[in-house]
Protein backbone atom coordinates (compact mmCIF):
# COMPACT_ATOMS: atom_id res chain seq x y z
CA UNK A 1 0.00 0.00 0.00
CA UNK A 2 1.44 3.34 -0.88
CA UNK A 3 1.92 6.05 1.68
CA UNK A 4 -0.74 8.46 0.42
CA UNK A 5 -3.40 5.76 0.43
CA UNK A 6 -2.55 4.66 3.95
CA UNK A 7 -2.88 8.24 5.19
CA UNK A 8 -6.29 8.65 3.58
CA UNK A 9 -7.65 5.49 5.21
CA UNK A 10 -6.36 6.47 8.62
CA UNK A 11 -7.92 9.91 8.33
CA UNK A 12 -11.28 8.46 7.29
CA UNK A 13 -11.25 5.92 10.10
CA UNK A 14 -10.46 8.56 12.67
CA UNK A 15 -13.44 10.81 11.98
CA UNK A 16 -17.04 10.20 13.04
CA UNK A 17 -19.79 12.40 11.60
CA UNK A 18 -20.25 13.92 8.16
CA UNK A 19 -19.17 17.35 9.42
CA UNK A 20 -15.86 15.95 10.57
CA UNK A 21 -15.22 14.31 7.19
CA UNK A 22 -15.85 17.60 5.44
CA UNK A 23 -13.36 19.28 7.72
CA UNK A 24 -10.75 16.59 7.12
CA UNK A 25 -10.78 16.81 3.33
CA UNK A 26 -9.41 20.35 2.92
CA UNK A 27 -6.64 19.47 5.36
CA UNK A 28 -5.59 16.46 3.30
CA UNK A 29 -5.77 18.28 0.02
CA UNK A 30 -3.69 21.16 1.35
CA UNK A 31 -1.07 18.94 2.96
CA UNK A 32 -0.43 16.38 0.24
CA UNK A 33 0.63 18.71 -2.58
CA UNK A 34 2.91 20.56 -0.21
CA UNK A 35 4.68 17.29 0.67
CA UNK A 36 5.03 16.49 -3.02
CA UNK A 37 6.27 19.98 -3.78
CA UNK A 38 8.86 19.75 -1.01
CA UNK A 39 10.21 16.50 -2.41
CA UNK A 40 10.53 18.08 -5.84
CA UNK A 41 12.58 20.97 -4.44
CA UNK A 42 9.97 23.68 -4.63
CA UNK A 43 11.06 27.29 -4.04
CA UNK A 44 10.93 28.52 -0.45
CA UNK A 45 9.44 31.87 0.49
CA UNK A 46 10.73 33.77 3.49
CA UNK A 47 9.93 37.15 5.01
CA UNK A 48 13.02 38.97 6.24
CA UNK A 49 11.20 42.05 7.50
CA UNK A 50 12.21 41.31 11.09
CA UNK A 51 15.81 40.37 10.38
CA UNK A 52 17.93 42.80 12.38
CA UNK A 53 21.17 44.25 10.99
CA UNK A 54 23.95 41.76 11.70
CA UNK A 55 21.51 38.85 12.10
CA UNK A 56 21.63 35.58 10.15
CA UNK A 57 18.85 33.06 9.64
CA UNK A 58 19.01 29.69 7.93
CA UNK A 59 16.22 28.27 5.81
CA UNK A 60 16.12 24.90 4.12
CA UNK A 61 15.88 24.65 0.35
CA UNK A 62 16.26 21.33 -1.47
CA UNK A 63 17.68 19.86 1.72
CA UNK A 64 20.42 22.49 1.84
CA UNK A 65 20.89 25.23 4.44
CA UNK A 66 20.51 28.65 2.87
CA UNK A 67 21.75 31.60 4.88
CA UNK A 68 20.19 35.00 4.78
CA UNK A 69 22.45 37.53 6.45
CA UNK A 70 21.37 41.11 6.97
CA UNK A 71 24.83 42.69 6.78
CA UNK A 72 25.26 45.80 8.86
CA UNK A 73 27.37 48.70 7.65
CA UNK A 74 30.50 47.50 9.46
CA UNK A 75 30.20 44.11 7.72
CA UNK A 76 29.71 45.74 4.32
CA UNK A 77 32.68 48.03 4.90
CA UNK A 78 35.01 45.02 5.18
CA UNK A 79 34.27 43.76 1.66
CA UNK A 80 36.23 46.18 -0.58
CA UNK A 81 39.22 45.92 1.77
CA UNK A 82 39.41 42.16 1.24
CA UNK A 83 39.69 42.07 -2.54
CA UNK A 84 43.39 41.22 -2.31
CA UNK A 85 42.87 38.59 0.39
CA UNK A 86 40.18 36.48 -1.28
CA UNK A 87 40.73 34.03 -4.10
CA UNK A 88 38.05 35.20 -6.52
CA UNK A 89 37.22 38.80 -5.58
CA UNK A 90 35.00 39.51 -8.56
CA UNK A 91 33.29 36.12 -8.42
CA UNK A 92 34.41 35.27 -11.92
CA UNK A 93 34.04 31.55 -11.30
CA UNK A 94 30.26 31.97 -11.47
CA UNK A 95 29.17 30.72 -8.10
CA UNK A 96 26.20 33.07 -8.27
CA UNK A 97 23.49 34.09 -10.72
CA UNK A 98 24.36 36.95 -13.07
CA UNK A 99 22.32 39.43 -11.02
CA UNK A 100 24.58 38.76 -8.00
CA UNK A 101 27.87 39.25 -9.84
CA UNK A 102 28.66 42.50 -8.05
CA UNK A 103 30.84 43.55 -5.10
CA UNK A 104 28.31 42.40 -2.49
CA UNK A 105 27.25 39.24 -4.40
CA UNK A 106 23.61 40.09 -3.74
CA UNK A 107 20.51 41.74 -5.13
CA UNK A 108 20.12 44.11 -2.18
CA UNK A 109 23.48 45.30 -0.89
CA UNK A 110 22.75 44.42 2.73
CA UNK A 111 21.16 40.99 2.24
CA UNK A 112 23.45 38.07 1.50
CA UNK A 113 21.65 34.90 0.36
CA UNK A 114 24.09 31.99 0.16
CA UNK A 115 24.13 28.22 0.46
CA UNK A 116 25.78 27.47 3.81
CA UNK A 117 27.83 24.53 2.54
CA UNK A 118 31.59 24.70 2.16
CA UNK A 119 32.68 24.27 -1.44
CA UNK A 120 35.56 22.01 -0.35
CA UNK A 121 33.94 18.83 0.99
CA UNK A 122 30.55 20.05 2.09
CA UNK A 123 30.88 20.87 5.79
CA UNK A 124 28.84 23.64 7.28
CA UNK A 125 30.86 26.80 7.99
CA UNK A 126 30.36 28.53 11.34
CA UNK A 127 29.63 32.20 11.90
CA UNK A 128 32.63 34.11 13.19
CA UNK A 129 31.15 37.57 13.07
CA UNK A 130 33.18 39.18 15.81
CA UNK A 131 36.34 40.93 14.71
CA UNK A 132 39.74 40.02 16.14
CA UNK A 133 40.64 37.06 18.30
CA UNK A 134 37.51 36.94 20.45
CA UNK A 135 36.05 33.89 18.68
CA UNK A 136 39.34 32.05 18.32
CA UNK A 137 40.42 33.69 15.06
CA UNK A 138 43.55 35.70 14.26
CA UNK A 139 43.91 39.13 15.81
CA UNK A 140 43.33 40.81 12.44
CA UNK A 141 40.21 38.78 11.59
CA UNK A 142 37.61 41.13 10.06
CA UNK A 143 34.64 38.81 10.66
CA UNK A 144 33.07 36.22 8.37
CA UNK A 145 32.75 32.43 8.36
CA UNK A 146 35.08 29.55 9.24
CA UNK A 147 34.67 26.01 7.99
CA UNK A 148 35.59 23.82 10.98
CA UNK A 149 36.59 20.81 8.86
CA UNK A 150 39.74 22.03 7.12
CA UNK A 151 39.89 25.71 7.94
CA UNK A 152 38.54 27.49 4.87
CA UNK A 153 37.53 31.03 5.70
CA UNK A 154 34.96 33.19 3.93
CA UNK A 155 34.14 36.88 4.11
CA UNK A 156 30.71 38.45 4.56
CA UNK A 157 29.98 37.96 0.85
CA UNK A 158 30.84 34.24 1.01
CA UNK A 159 34.11 34.78 -0.85
CA UNK A 160 36.78 32.27 0.07
CA UNK A 161 40.17 33.48 1.25
CA UNK A 162 43.28 32.66 -0.80
CA UNK A 163 45.26 29.46 -0.12
CA UNK A 164 42.38 27.62 1.52
CA UNK A 165 41.06 24.17 0.62
CA UNK A 166 37.69 25.42 -0.64
CA UNK A 167 38.12 25.98 -4.39
CA UNK A 168 35.36 28.54 -4.93
CA UNK A 169 33.19 31.09 -3.20
CA UNK A 170 30.00 29.92 -1.50
CA UNK A 171 27.15 29.36 -3.91
CA UNK A 172 24.43 31.98 -4.20
CA UNK A 173 21.17 30.22 -5.11
CA UNK A 174 18.70 31.62 -7.62
CA UNK A 175 16.32 33.93 -5.80
CA UNK A 176 14.08 36.92 -6.30
CA UNK A 177 12.21 39.49 -4.22
CA UNK A 178 8.44 39.15 -4.27
CA UNK A 179 8.08 42.32 -2.18
CA UNK A 180 10.51 44.53 -0.35
CA UNK A 181 10.91 41.91 2.40
CA UNK A 182 9.72 38.60 0.92
CA UNK A 183 12.35 36.51 -0.82
CA UNK A 184 11.65 33.50 -2.98
CA UNK A 185 14.61 31.13 -2.85
CA UNK A 186 15.00 28.62 -5.66
CA UNK A 187 13.44 30.62 -8.44
CA UNK A 188 14.21 33.91 -10.11
CA UNK A 189 12.68 36.10 -12.76
CA UNK A 190 14.16 33.95 -15.48
CA UNK A 191 12.39 30.95 -13.96
CA UNK A 192 15.72 29.36 -12.93
Ligand code: FES
Pocket residue numbers: 118119120121122123147148149150151152165166
Ligand atom coordinates in the same frame (compact mmCIF):
# COMPACT_ATOMS: atom_id res chain seq x y z
S1 FES B 1 34.93 21.02 3.99
FE1 FES B 1 35.28 23.10 4.42
S2 FES B 1 37.41 23.28 4.39
FE2 FES B 1 37.07 21.21 3.92
